[in-house]
Amino acid sequence: MRQASLLAFIPGTDFRLEKFVDPLPIPPVAPRKGMRPRPDGAAGPVPFFECTMREFFQKVHRDLPPTRMWGYDGMSPGPTFEARSDEPLLIQWRNELPARHLFAIDHSLHGAEESKPDVRTVVHVHGAKTAPQFDGHPELWYPPGHSSVGFYPNGQEAAGLFYHDHAMGITRLNTMAGLMGMYLVRDAAEEALGLPRGRYEVPLVLCDRNILPDGQLSYPVSDDPAKPWVSEFIGSSILVNGKIAPFLNVEPRRYRFRILNASNAGFYFLTFNKERDAAKGEAFFQIGSDQGLLAAPVVLEKLFLAPGERADVVVDFAAYAGQNLILRAQAAVAMQFRVAADRVQDASQMPATLRKIERMKEETAVKTRDLFLADHQDRLGQSHRMMLNGAHWSMPVTEKPLLNSTEIWSFINLTDDTHPIHLHLVRFQVLDRRPFDMQVYLLTKKVVWTGPAMLPDTNEMGWKDTVRVMPTLVTRIIVKFEGFAGRYVWHCHVLEHEDNEMMRPYDVLEAL
Numbered sequence: 112m113r114q115a116s117l118l119a120f121i122p123g124t125d126f127r128l129e130k131f132v133d134p135l136p137i138p139p140v141a142p143r144k145g146m147r148p149r150p151d152g153a154a155g156p157v158p159f160f161e162c163t164m165r166e167f168f169q170k171v172h173r174d175l176p177p178t179r180m181w182g183y184d185g186m187s188p189g190p191t192f193e194a195r196s197d198e199p200l201l202i203q204w205r206n207e208l209p210a211r212h213l214f215a216i217d218h219s220l221h222g223a224e225e226s227k228p229d230v231r232t233v234v235h236v237h238g239a240k241t242a243p244q245f246d247g248h249p250e251l252w253y254p255p256g257h258s259s260v261g262f263y264p265n266g267q268e269a270a271g272l273f274y275h276d277h278a279m280g281i282t283r284l285n286t287m288a289g290l291m292g293m294y295l296v297r298d299a300a301e302e303a304l305g306l307p308r309g310r311y312e313v314p315l316v317l318c319d320r321n322i323l324p325d326g327q328l329s330y331p332v333s334d335d336p337a338k339p340w341v342s343e344f345i346g347s348s349i350l351v352n353g354k355i356a357p358f359l360n361v362e363p364r365r366y367r368f369r370i371l372n373a374s375n376a377g378f379y380f381l382t383f384n385k386e387r388d389a390a391k392g393e394a395f396f397q398i399g400s401d402q403g404l405l406a407a408p409v410v411l412e413k414l415f416l417a418p419g420e421r422a423d424v425v426v427d428f429a430a431y432a433g434q435n436l437i438l439r440a441q442a443a444v445a446m447q448f449r450v451a452a453d454r455v456q457d458a459s460q461m462p463a464t465l466r467k468i469e470r471m472k473e474e475t476a477v478k479t480r481d482l483f484l485a486d487h488q489d490r491l492g493q494s495h496r497m498m499l500n501g502a503h504w505s506m507p508v509t510e511k512p513l514l515n516s517t518e519i520w521s522f523i524n525l526t527d528d529t530h531p532i533h534l535h536l537v538r539f540q541v542l543d544r545r546p547f548d549m550q551v552y553l554l555t556k557k558v559v560w561t562g563p564a565m566l567p568d569t570n571e572m573g574w575k576d577t578v579r580v581m582p583t584l585v586t587r588i589i590v591k592f593e594g595f596a597g598r599y600v601w602h603c604h605v606l607e608h609e610d611n612e613m614m615r616p617y618d619v620l621e622a623l
């Protein structure tokens with residue numbers, strides 16, 4: 112498991128690069144291309160958008176040659192979609208990528224067989240409540256020259272969602288190439304709060320990459336040419352909105368940052384530090400998580416974000432006029448904020464409460480599912496699969512919740528790693544995490560607790576769609592399967608794991 116991170120590290124890539132020489136790019140808002148009829152037969156046309164996946168060259172740093180990438184509308188991250196609660200929209204996603212992939216495909220992985228085209232894409236809007244045919248199911252991919260239309264009803268509360276590629280067996284490679292972007296859902300309740308907006312609200316899409324001195328992306332391969340898959344990728348440079356160590360000029364006032372961890376496997380401990388005091392994390396507010404606002408702002412000095420997770424954060428730069436702050440992920444520098452010296456009026460609000468979130472009651476669950484996470488490796492290292500409940504992707508569906516029913520999913524982690532588990536379609540709450548006896552479980556499949564249950568941190572008490580399932584613990588979530596019936600998926604959001612069987616279909620069944 113750990114070996115892959117060594118493979119992924121290519122020394123001598125960006126250590127010579129000067130920091131904070133490029134301004135932070137802000138992805139443009141996707142432009143509407145007119146109106147179209149709704150595909151679900153309901154009355155009225157809805158706004159229509161077009162988004163094209165293309166190859167392009169993008170400067171990730173002033174002193175590097177442009178990087179060959181794939182992205183939506185010729186940029187990575189792609190344009191930001193702005194949506195409103197209960198106002199549906201249509202997006203036509205066109206695949207105009209070249210026929211050859213940027214990275215080595217592992218044809219031994221399920222769904223990526225030699226018989227399939229190398230380049231295949233399908234877009235998933237992560238966190239969106241959509242009908243199954245528009246959800247970006249991994250097997251609904253299409254090759255270059257084709258397109259699909261997604262219908263997004265946006266029947267959900269304001270939240271920072273994330274669109275990215277989800278093609279079976281090559282999601283890690285397509286995302287690595289740059290196929291990702293943000294999708295913001297807004298609503299009146301959020302707007303009434305008076306949070307920083309307009310140019311004071313900034314998306315920060317973080318990912319780590321290995322950039323070679325010629326500017327090109329490099330993704331590691333195993334030492335078996337027939338099976339190039341590696342078990343995780345951690346890059347040596349952090350990109351923020353597609354730049355290495357950019358800077359942002361800010362006024363000494365509040366800003367709202369919509370932070371997304373879009374990395375393949377990188378977990379980030381984020382801190383804001385004064386340039387001259389890297390040891391101390393400055394305080395900031397987390398106001399939202401994956402599925403929108405928290406009940407109340409949480410003061411943090413450090414924020415932990417797993418792949419696929421989002422955090423909505425407010426930083427008040429008023430106390431730092433004339434200084435610089437650095438955003439770090441662990442020791443690595445992500446970006447710099449240059450705070451102007453001149454005082455400004457700040458009309459934005461930082462309310463003490465944000466929205467009502469009722470804790471879901473365990474008694475409302477009609478079923479509890481024990482689901483274990485395991486690493487299946489033979490002793491010679493000939494085969495290595497990450498699996499959910501010991502099942503391959505292709506095995507019959509085992510998770511079949513009833514529409515509008517509530518269940519508890521209990522994730523039993525038998526591996527040494529944290530796996531961010533994501534369920535499509537739904538939002539959920541984290542109930543608790545509890546230590547258990549792994550040996551007893553391996554022998555008997557019975558969970559024997561070895562300590563008390565721990566409540567999630569305050570900033571994990573809101574609505575989530577991705578949960579960190581940590582080693583040595585059982586992590587429980589409670590979820591109501593609302594919205595649509597049909598076939599969805601649940602999976603680990605470490606993209607290397609997801610591509611190697613750590614993903615399962617699930618069916619929401621129409622109640623009889």
Ligand code: C2O
Pocket residue numbers: 235237275277419533535600602604
């Ligand atoms: Cu963000 Cu199924 O993915």
Ligand code: CU
Pocket residue numbers: 497529530531603604605608609613
């Ligand atoms: Cu995983």
